[in-house]
Amino acid sequence: MSTFIYIVTYLAIVVFVAAVLRRIIHYLKNPIHVRWELYPVPHEGKKASYGGSYLEDSGWWEQERKTSLVGTLKAMIPEMLFLKAVWENNRPLWVVTFPFHFGLYITVGFIGLLGLTAIIQLSGIDVAGSHRLKPVVALISFLGPLGFILTIMGAIGLLYKRLTDPGLRNYANFEHYFNLCLFITTMGVAVLTWLFVDPTFNLARQFLVNLISLKMTAIGSFLFQLQVLLAMFTIAYIPLTHMSHFFMKWFLYHDIRWGDEPNINTPETDKKIGIVLNYPVTWSASHISGHGKETWAEVATFNPAAESEKGKE
């Protein structure tokens, strides 16, 4: 059984990485798209405070283009950490979705710290017995249960909202309920494991040590094994669903919503436009097809109205 748990864990990590990469590669392989930005765009610096852009300046293309990293971070950090858009536009939902997401962030931080101490342990230091690492161990012991409990509270709240708000219920499907139940179960088992099996997370750390050092040493507790299985299923499952928004949001914001890069002195963009203008067009409507024009360049430079006028002459 223990070997099986280790194999599942390795497989889950592989599926997670592969699914994330697949989505990102698919996105990046798409052709250039037209600009479709939405203001405020935070990298516009001072102008961003009122939603302004470089297009407010006459002769903007002659000016040096400046973008503000600070502005971007000022918008990104509250959005990522605190779900600012939901806070501003859907406060009743924020009350439940914030603890859910923040609980997950804390859990990720907990796993990261646990992994760090596992690496330290691999270097020969007894983490649990080390006086200097006591604060880190204490922090891990605090973050773990906090993350689990916040996620459970948020997921129960979201489930309640999905079931009781007619507007949300109308758009919910089996997957929504399954996902929330999965989080509640996984985190619930994590809480039970913490309470009854591994209150110091030493077992969890040892599991990570074994995992990193490729030693499939037996794990005694059934509850712990169940926790690992559920957690691994969740990790592998997330990027296969709409929850992949946790990393794809980067592209939706930076490439689309804030993608205001003008096509000035950008030969790379011109090259990409050259490629898409040579794509074949197969739309069937009469104003597009039937004129012997095959590519976007040919179709877009053809004037069917003028041609029909010529025909009358």
Add this chain to the structure above:
Amino acid sequence: MKKNKMLKITDVSKDSEKLTSVSIDDLMSIPADLDDIDWAELPEETREKYICILDDVNILPIPKPLTTKDEEELVNKFIEGMRKLFTKENNWTFLTMLETTMEHCAKCNTCSDSCHLFEASGENEMYRPNYRTEVFRRIYKKYVQKEPLARWRSGDIDLNWQTVARLGEMAYRCNICRRCAQTCPIGADNALVAREIRKIFSQEMGITTPELHDKGSMMQLKTGSSTQMNKIVVKDNVEFIDEDFSEETGYEFETPWDVEGADILLIHNAGEIMAWPENIAAFSMIFQAAGISWTLSSELAAYDSINYGVFYDDVQFARTAILQAQAAKNLGVKKIVLGECGHAHKALTVIADRVLPEPLKVPRESCFPILRDIVMSGKIKFDPERNNFPVTLHDPCNITRLMGIIKPQRDIVHKLCPQFREMHPHGPYNYCCGGGSGYAIMSRNNIPEWRFKIAGRKKLEQVLNAFSDCRGPDTKKYVCAPCSNCKGQLRDIFDRYNLLEAEQLTYGGIVELIVNAMVDVNPGYIKWEEY
């Protein structure tokens, strides 16, 4: 109180006469005594020829299927178009945005409250920004992507001719103002989905609204303008405007045409020439007074900045943008400046930025920065007292939320209008006028009723609230709406509710305010007369 008329997603496929209806009692209340009446019945001819099974309005004329074969053909053509929509070759323009919206929406409905149509309709479910998207998404997942377990994972949908027809019509129950997209925590874009559905109908099925296509983009490609003015007529009309307004204002000016090597090619929305000649004249007077080197072009499509393709068809969009850029190249101007037309701003400045090939790249900019620079430069003498009446500023979505041009127009009204006041919210968070995405030019059947009762209701509320300290017929008020489309919508809604008489409320562009304050011009350029 929320009256949410609940509709299930699957209701869209029902074999019923009508999916939903918004009654007068459902409508959002606003601070005015509006004499709204029940929907006028659609004309018999419309009901006989076209599918009218969504609500009380018909905007997209989808021919009624007469046989089972017709019904199947409607479905098959739609699904074929949907497949093409998800290919990079046919939809490189918007595929990325569309795919990410299909894949990552959490269905949290955060977008709902941002939609003026949803609010104005009394939160009718059909107007929830995610309703049409969810129908579209389920079809995509089940029939195009063929996702395993799609029914369980994404929800079920029955794809029949009623679903297709209602989805097409629902694509025309959205102003594509993208306020919903602005509030999405993830970055999904439900407004885009409305536009993409319109594209399937236009680009694959050949079904569009006559105002946008036959009388719009095709007319522009044929004669040069959707107004049907060819280059001789447009030059005659502008010459007449020059003479007429020179006489009226006491300021002699002449609009230049086809000046090779001019600094600026100004492209107006040609609708201004017909409906608001004072806007055309004002631009000419300001540019002449400021000593600007500029010209209009009489080349095909280059004297009309409209590009209705933005609303429904990528091919028509590209054709028009290319003609306009080519005209600028032919004249050898340094830049194109767009007049007061919101969608034309976004079309040529932003969207065309990754459509125009390298040889056609001409700098393109909004008129507002240069107007601001002129007003602030001291080249023209102004008397702001001439504008001493309450003024508020409407922000056209395409110029503000979609381009981030917020401050130049405010600098102007702050300098020239002593009683300027903002609407709330404003700038990038503004509300659409209700005419956005083509409706302002539609007067078929009972479409105007829809524009007044639902689409324009939130803007009307904003306007009235902006003048809450001076309501009634005793104070003249001015809504500065620097966009032809928005002006058309405001004109019609003010007229419908008799607001000139009841509120002394008029509307116009920003150049009219500038000229109204010019010392060298006879006073009274802005008039409170019949719209």
